[in-house]
Amino acid sequence: MLLAAGGLITQSPPKRRRARIAAGDTVRLSIPGDAIQLETFLAREVGHLVDNGYVWVDFYTLRPGG
Numbered sequence: 001m002l003l004a005a006g007g008l009i010t011q012s013p014p015k016r017r018r019a020r021i022a023a024g025d026t027v028r029l030s031i032p033g034d035a036i037q038l039e040t041f042l043a044r045e046v047g048h049l050v051d052n053g054y055v056w057v058d059f060y061t062l063r064p065g066g
Contacts, residue, residue, distance in 0.1 A: 017045070021052050024064045032059035 011019070020027070027049060029042075033056060036043050046062065054062040 017048060021049070021054075021064070026057075026061060026063040027054070029060050029062075034059065 029036075029046075033046070036046060049062050054064055057063050
């Protein structure tokens with residue numbers, strides 16, 4: 001997604017997050033959700049996704065919807 005035609009690679013992190021959420025992208029993590037350490041950037045990113053309607057599909061994947 002970062003190399004998409006919309007130029008997401010050059011956008012700020014908040015703009016990239018909003019664009020991913022608006023596009024309904026599925027997010028696949030390299031570590032399981034229960035291994036995410038609290039108070040880290042990753043924890044905040046995942047929290048932001050969940051706050052915006054993303055749900056866990058399995059230990060590694062979040063997708064939009066309910």
